[in-house]
Amino acid sequence: MPAVRIKDQWREQRLFDQRSLVCAAIMGLGVLGLIVRLFVLQVARHEYYSDLSQGNRVRNEPIPAARGLILDRNGEVIAGNQPAYQLEMVPEEVPDLEDTLARLVQLELVRSEDVGELERTVESSRSFDSVPIRLRMSDEDVARFAVRRFEFQGLDIKTRQTRWYPNGELAVHALGYVGAISEQDLKHIDRAAYAGTALIGKLGVESAFERELHGTNGYREVLVNALGRSVERQGAFVPNLRTRSPAAGDDLLLAIDLKVQRTAEAALAGHRGAVVALDPNNGDVLALVSLPGFDPTLFGRGITATEFGALQADIDRPLFNRALRGTYPPGSTVKPVIALAALTYHVVDPLAHRYCAGAFHLPHSAHVFREYHNEHHGSVDLDDAIARSCDVYFYGLADVLGVDRISAFMAPFGFGKAAGIDIGGEKPGILPSREWKAKMFSRPADQVWFPGETVNFGIGQGYLNVTPLQLAHYASIIATRGKIWKPRLVAAYRDPRTGQIHQVPPQSDGQVTGVAPEDWQRVVHGMIGVTTRGTAAAIGYRAPYTFGGKTGTAQVFTVGQNEKYNASKISERLRDHSWFIAFAPADEPRIALAVLQENGGAGASAAAPIARKVLDAYLLGADGKLKPPQLMKPPQLMEPRR
């Protein structure tokens, strides 16, 4: 039988006191544990959490750096920066999105077909972030909005810097353009450095010198709350926020002379073609023309699909850089280098006369190699053959030289490889050889080099292919009797902060060796003959300087064995390409150039007159006389203009 338990007040009180004491002790332990934890958080790891809280509340807003200017050799602005206007909306400040958009459609600021897309964009944005509604507004658009602005709560016109090309299409193929940063661009740029920048250089100088032009973006620290909204104060306190100003990109000083460039573009206007003019003494690109061109500003302010489609579909291919990437047979413009090869290999007596009856036959072959236009030059020596561009004479030289010697001799003149211009993007063209043919063709029957191909090689037809830049480069090598410079567009750059100018030294690419001075002289003399008594005598008429030149006519359409080439009978696009290379003054050259007019016909009639205008523009002073050498200025900067 269990003992009956009776309440013992005294004992229960003692038990309670005991338990209370233990509980108090446990409480104390709990508080101790808390204090240890607080010590860890607030003392030991204080800095760590301080950094985290700082990172929470401060956001860096990038401030884009001003892109460097691009100037011509006389300091004229080719590419600058200008504010562009766009309409932006802060969703939370707009009382009725649908109504607002409808009224914008009425004002013709938004196209009705874009409304749905815009609504979706606005709804997916944070309510306090400004959303662009309409990009690239014209001055008229801005004015139209400005007078009704009070009706549009939450909308405002914002400006941003965009690229500005004051001369429009001028020199676009040398400059390139800036456009929206693409997926592909993102692969090779530092994203952090481009935060806040929407545009990046594409093609030409804008792309090749992107690093120099871009500059360093700055940033502004902005206080943000947990939602990412930027706020001015934090509770009762306005914190100290840092700002780093951006550093503008370097200004680039180009070797291009806009006067020469304008002259060349005007002379070629209305045709497809290219002009490249170089300073043979250092590789400076004085003009780089490829027509037709396009307005680079289109890309900077955001090109529409329609505009881009039109450019791409244009049969004249305005986006195609003919000067650097167009490859054409050089035609007779190769004759000087063939002559030099023959002289150097001693396979020709320059004074001996040969008879030209308008056709050439290889031994034991019935194939006829015709003279252009079936001319008969009669008895010609080397000098005459160059001046009057006698094909028969050069068929013979090429046959005697053979493909191996021609190919080897021409290589140092830049055929078959890029000239090395500082903006890149060149095609190397083709310098044919036995090895080249063996590699290029798959059928064994095609891999053999035929003697007839060597004959055509002698007048620049057949497989030989060059770009206008390569031919200008080649003209400049002949002009300086063998000195090779890499063509360069950028002559100097200026740090906009310090104003310090860094010259880009000319880049020598070696020299053509093994050619005797008297052989150079003979060939140069022949080229002077071209402009005085030869094929291009008409354009050399009353020039205040002597200059060497060479016409070229590149076949596009193969004339049948017994047919005559008749320009008026075949379509315009199948006509021959017209070439002219020149350098001047002949004894002390300051400019060497190549002119190509696609489907222009004979070199003398189309390309040569353009060349003369370009030479005059560069060499003559206001008085129409040759400028004395001391007046020819190196690229220089005028007063900084920003």
Next chain:
Amino acid sequence: MYEDLASGSRARRTFTGAAHLLFALQLDGPLVAGLALIAAFGLVVLYSASGQSVATVVRTALRLLLGTVALVLLARVNPNFLRRATPWLYVAGCVLLLIVAAIGHVGMGAQRWLNLGLFRFQPSELMKLAVPMTCAWYLHDRPLPPSWRSLAMLTVLILIPVGLVAIQPDLGTAALIAVAGMLVIVLAGLRVRVMVALVVLGALAAWFGWSFMHDYQKKRVLTFLDPQTDPLGAGYHIIQSQIAIGSGGVFGKGWMNGSQAQLEFLPERSTDFIFAVVGEEFGLLGLLLLLLLYLFVAGRALYLATQTQDTFARLLAGSLALTFFVYVIINAGMVTGLLPVVGVPLPLVSYGGSSVVTLLAGFGILMALYSRRKLIGS
């Protein structure tokens, strides 16, 4: 005694006057002072934590006033009356909980509220007082330490309301009600070996209970174990509150200058996580001061409990004192990342709810039990 009034300084007269008033109201001076200091500090912090909202501070002050009225009134009630009323209170509470389960108002994803027209009432708050009262009432006439039979009965008495609150679902409050009841049993002299056995059983139950938990409850536990697994989801609260406390350092960032709190990185900044605001703006020193005040209040309350003279009073007063401190430990532990996130407010400082009123009412009961100690003995 009265000559002091004539000759003493104005301050002394005021002080003496206040002492008389407290005596007349049957209130304990030190306890009231401690509570008042915490509440005042709480209002100062709340003004900053609510984003300088005067309305919030006024509303809280009104609740404090309501709680104070409850405290003063309850302090004058005869403990014997309280004891006799206890079973009715318990039954009424359980009925209200059943009504809530049936027709209650759904708020914050849980069914906790009874809409009484003027204000919404949470019966679970009532149970925070009713359960320890019932346990103390049950043990009042029985010999201590409690027998197995009593323990079984007490378990049933506790589990009915706890279960009803847990299905609302409000796990935090359910746990607190259970704790208040269990503390009574512990103070009644539950044997140590039984406690050990219960802990083992509890662990088993926890394992079993895991399978019955709601997803969000499971998530809370998992997030507590490793907050970094879900930094923007459930772990966000804990990470941000640790950043707030840690970045406060020893001296804090200054009143109204805590970036975590002011820029709303800290969620629930004026309610469950207000402890972190104190840590951010007032630093380690501010938190130590606050903890010291809590320790003082709980300690004083426990001391008063030991001075009462019958079983009901002793057990109930002890439980109320300890429960108060358990709130503090759980809230502070949760905010500092020592315990899982459960919805337990920081007593007297967190904004909102009827918990302030319940809490002060509890202290009113405690003072009533203490002030009548001599009557019971005689």
